[in-house]
Amino acid sequence: MLSHQAIHAIGAAVYLVFCALFLWLRGIPRTNPGAGWWATALLFACAGHVEYLLQLLSDAGPPTEAVYAALKVLEAACLVAGMIRCFRLSVDLRLVALASFAIEAWIWLGLLHGATPDSRGLTLVGVSVLVQLATAWIALRFRDKLNARWMTVAGAASLLLALHWALVYPIIAWFPVWSSRGFLLGVGLTLVQYFALLAALLRSFQQRLLLAESSALDMAFRDPLTGLNNRRYMNSLFDNALLLATRPHHLVAVLCIDLDDFKSINDQAGHMAGDEVLKVVAERLTHATRSTDICARLGGDEFVAICTQLDQPEQAHAIASKLLKALAEPIVAAERAWAMQASIGISFYPRHGHTLTELLEHADRAMYEVKHAGKHGYRIYPEQAMAGG
Known part of the structure; x- marks a missing residue:
């Protein structure tokens, strides 16, 4: 079984690769705006795993745990913001920013007032469950607007992640070894989620290319005034x-x-x-x-x-x-x-x-x-x- 250190090192590396892919897509003109937000989410996810890895290696205390929780909250905010921008939903992103700020303040105020790591963990669990459920609902509700097959996969992965986060503490209390296995499962599901989002964007990009090619051929072989062949x-x-x-x-x-x-x-x-x-x-x-x-x-x-x-x-x-x-x-x-x-x-x-x-x-x-x-x-x-x- 992989150690915690190995899981976080692998997770950080893979998230960084996915982040680069989303940034590459973001650089293509008229690409779906969700790509930039998901690249940012992956960057925070990568930073979170690096922070947790450093925490394990140095046996750091509560401040480092708070940094990890804060980074995970920022990742969750960017994930759901990307879903909103991806499908151009009429949700003001300032509300997402305000909610994120409130949760971040709760984490740091709790640290200043001696809150236990478990309280920060429960806060992170609650945020993660809500965000994953929202992500699943958006992905499944509006899947036909992007790529139905891959958005269905993303929605299913989000639902499983919500269930994973909701059960993580009860399972660890009953089965302590699940701590490392749960991390591995969470990383795997997150990678499936982002891979599906990436595949949906790539399929959308491919469709754009095919339509552009078809339009170019149509323009080349048709009279623009009458629509007849030329x-x-x-x-x-x-x-x-x-x-x-x-x-x-x-x-x-x-x-x-x-x-x-x-x-x-x-x-x-x-x-x-x-x-x-x-x-x-x-x-x-x-x-x-x-x-x-x-x-x-x-x-x-x-x-x-x-x-x-x-x-x-x-x-x-x-x-x-x-x-x-x-x-x-x-x-x-x-x-x-x-x-x-x-x-x-x-x-x-x-x-x-x-x-x-x-x-x-x-x-x-x-x-x-x-x-x-x-x-x-x-x-x-x-x-x-x-x-x-």
Whole structure:
């Protein structure tokens, strides 16, 4: 069985390591504010064990015991303050500071007036039980706001610590050897508690990184105005999408869509009105195509729809007609209804090309043929133009 000295030496060393980890987390921008408080709590815990170790080695008297009790009270205060700040509870931390000051005063006044070590021990037991119960309640009550699994572990460890503190004196009175074993158990449970809090913060940090990565990818592959995919998305994923979206004897149609006379909206009503029109156009393109199709904005008033899994080329006629009809519905912007028209060029994979660049180039040529023929219609490269319906 480990001696008291070994238990406190190991406890102090491990607490110091955990303190460093919490301080490291605290240095990361926008980290949960509980990390700093728990680092401070661990620092007081480490100091308490060092003080108790020195007390054992020097056989010091009551003043040293009072210092140990005072440090443990400060640890408890920082622990519960960290829980309050972690979950942003509407509890004034000045109340925690005031309670800590009152308990510290009680400890030192008791020392001055000849209070026994047992009285200080009972004070420490009472404070520890209340703090651990409060910590357990907060951890379990609000566990879903951080990381439910690890906060449940922290709450369970806190409950066991509360029970441990409540029973420590009765057990030692009945079973004196429990003094060293109880210290070892208390250190173990405390380490589990802080390890769970640390793991919860790390999991929260990991989630932040994943969300940031997802957001960055979303920004990289989406048009910020309309929310549609952009050219980068198509260039990056077209070949993979082609393999997944086509089967033998199936076609893929690439539709280049250019709004007719869109510049007049910007000139007459301003760019904000033009942006509103583009947003509505993007919504209508999405609604007029299937979930397996890809809609993208290339820039300005140019859009692309990649329609997959077509059995016959004639299906492209129906898609183009549907798009022209959807876009022809008036769009209200800047307190005015704008009647939009569009020119659409269509190319097929694999008939008109095997790469996205080739397909876009041929669809673009077909679209400009529609423009030159009077606008508002569609053309399948290199076939005849069709009027919009």
